[in-house]
Amino acid sequence: MAIKNKTKYAILGVLCLKPCSGYDIKKFCDKTISHYWSENFGHIYPVLKQLQEEHFIQPSEDKASAKRNVFQITDEGKREFVEWLMLPPEIQSPRSELMLKLSFGNYIAIEHVIAMLGEVKDRNIRNLAYYRELEGSYLTNDAAKKDPAFPYWLAPLRHGILTSEVNIRWCEETVQNIKQYAPSNLEEDAYV
Amino acid sequence: MAIKNKTKYAILGVLCLKPCSGYDIKKFCDKTISHYWSENFGHIYPVLKQLQEEHFIQPSEDKASAKRNVFQITDEGKREFVEWLMLPPEIQSPRSELMLKLSFGNYIAIEHVIAMLGEVKDRNIRNLAYYRELEGSYLTNDAAKKDPAFPYWLAPLRHGILTSEVNIRWCEETVQNIKQYAPSNLEEDAYV
DNA sequence: ATATAATATATCAGAGTGATATATTTATTT
DNA sequence: AAATAAATATATCACTCTGATATATTATAT
Known part of the structure; x- marks a missing residue:
């Protein structure tokens, strides 16, 4: 197969x-x-x-x-x-539509890119809030903590939290970089 | 379609x-x-x-x-x-084999899980080193910096760096949690 | 009684993966 | 110069997975 x-x-x-x-x-x-x-x-x-x-x-x-x-x-x-x-988990071939689009960001107006990153940031903020709530209810549930499966349910949740946090920071940083390095691509390089 | x-x-x-x-x-x-x-x-x-x-x-x-x-x-x-x-990037349906396996970690011996996380950590360390090298050569290249595409090439790279870093931290944290909360699941709960 | 939500399954075209096979051209070694 | 290896190039296949659509039954709420 x-x-x-x-x-x-x-x-x-x-x-x-x-x-x-x-x-x-x-x-x-x-x-x-x-x-x-x-x-x-x-x-x-x-x-x-x-x-x-x-x-x-x-x-x-x-x-x-x-x-x-x-x-x-x-x-x-x-x-x-x-x-x-x-068995060791198989390495997955990555396909991030966001990264692909972003790497061609100079083909569209800077406003579009910034709006896109804003939406991504918002989605991550919403996810983070949800994860944090879940984490809170986990950590205050003594019965759950005694379950031997506890750390294994916690792990993906913690990954979600850390990943959301880093995505939010990355969105902010990337918007800053775009504004700094490509402030006027509208006239010079954009197709639209 | x-x-x-x-x-x-x-x-x-x-x-x-x-x-x-x-x-x-x-x-x-x-x-x-x-x-x-x-x-x-x-x-x-x-x-x-x-x-x-x-x-x-x-x-x-x-x-x-x-x-x-x-x-x-x-x-x-x-x-x-x-x-x-x-167009806004479509939200991708997630499929992390690692997270799926991990969430069933209490079905196998703790040593297996820890070894698996060790491999994941090592892979992220290797990736991070590679990304950092690339980043260094970008940031010291004045011609590249003047290219209007510069921040758009930097963005995915920075994402890789931040994500690798957070994955490394997550692996360490998760191993700690597993050891703390499920120190002896071998006798009680593991299938193998 | 009636609407509507939840339960349940089947089917389909198309996207995407990764392996394999194969042929030609170009570069390298001997 | 000949032999060999590496790079270039394309095709094909079985299989996985996605997401939309269709459809029927059974609970539940108004």
Whole structure:
């Protein structure tokens, strides 16, 4: 196989936590891990079928759940998932549309670039506020702190916080640099 | 169209800088913008064909270049590119394999997680060193500083620097948290 | 009762990845 | 000068993943 199917492992992971339907899996992703992982129906359903054929998941043994198309992970599935967990994460080929656009910033009016960076900054401010709130509720929850999974749930959240903070600083710095180094590109170099 | 073809715009951008063959475009991406953008042949060649049909690019007017399958951007192509540049960058659905793995860290032995974070830290240290070197050569190059594109080339580089720094700090912090909150999950909770 | 929100699944075209194969030209070594 | 290696160049393939759309059923609120 050319490229690894990551959706497969994401689904196995979610099913380690609790039996789910395809719909439940999508909901879980959107609600709980959406700031670092996304899934969509177009992939979830075919992969669920494939996982069943591979005997990594099976219809829930609970009668009511089975009727609702709920799946549970098998022992084989758990083994497969844990094996994947221990492999070093693959380096992802980057594709930042923002950076690509920005690197051609001298092709458009400076106002456009500054507005763009303003929007990015605002989005990061909103994200940061949300993360900080989540962090607060985590750190004041003694039950959560005793869960052995606690530091593993905290880690992506902390990454979100630190990343948002740095993005905000970077936006400010970049606007300053643009104003300093390219104050009058409108007349000389811009296409528009 | 459901999803925007970004390769199209990346190619137009590169051809704004200089006429290129598909091979040249790939080389440029790998050499110059690889820390925030990647392209591959499997997409470049069909998109080049498509761009030609849309009259956004054409075979180079230079005889030698034309023989070498070099393309140049048309005025229409420039217009198309600049129009795209001014659109707000689309929000990308995140997929961090590292974060996904980490959030299930309590399913494997703590040593594995710590080793994984060590590798991530090392990679970020290497990247940071490379970025810093590049930054140094930029900032001491007076000709480069006078180029109106200067702040736009600096921006992605600065983002790489700030992001690497924060990732290094995050790795250290996360290892500490794991040791503090889950010092003995080997016996109690790990599958392996 | 009725509207509407939540649950549930299927399907599709198209974007993007990375591996592989292959042929030609140019540079380097012997 | 011949042999070899490296760079240039393109095509193709199976597969992953995205996001839109369509559609039907079951809870829940008014």
